[in-house]
């Protein structure tokens with residue numbers, strides 16, 4: 001996606017340990033016009049699937065997920081990182097966070113996912129694939145079906161795609177970062 005790649009090169013910043021900061025347009029301050037284009041691109045890439053629900057994980061996945069859900073006219077549900085006091089029946093799993101280097105629980109109410117669901121998972125980043133595997137685990141516990149996973153940015157050198165594709169998952173990323181070595185952003189053409 002040309003517009004996105006251009007923006008990453010213009011406004012993205014590299015941090016120690018292979019972290020790309022895009023918080024001026026994707027995951028802190030948001031550019032709704034860019035997010036709309038991202039949604040349109042996800043719709044195009046998953047148009048042939050039988051998706052009936054979009055799923056993401058809070059907080060950074062919510063913006064691209066809701067754009068995609070709005071354009072497809074489908075419900076969007078996000079996995080929560082804190083169990084609400086009022087949630088009685090839920091599914092949970094543990095995810096290892098690469099950026100924070102710790103494990104955390106994610107939960108989803110059993111009310112919003114079930115065997116009738118064909119899920120498209122949308123998130124901001126694909127790194128090692130841990131968040132995605134956590135979501136896959138929730139989907140499996142619910143007896144739902146996963147139709148694919150879409151990421152705004154994939155860091156190819158952290159190999160999350162290999163892990164997901166080895167499980168037969170259709171993976172689509174709108175910008176693929178080949179390297180962040182020496183604080184230089186290299187994006188796949």
Ligand code: 5GP
Nearest residue numbers: 018019020098125126127128129130131160
């Ligand atoms: P994974 O679970 O694939 O290792 O990492 C994906 C999650 O970690 C994403 O949901 C994202 O929030 C966060 N993440 C991974 N790499 C980066 C990065 O380079 N920059 C930012 N801002 N978040 C990242």
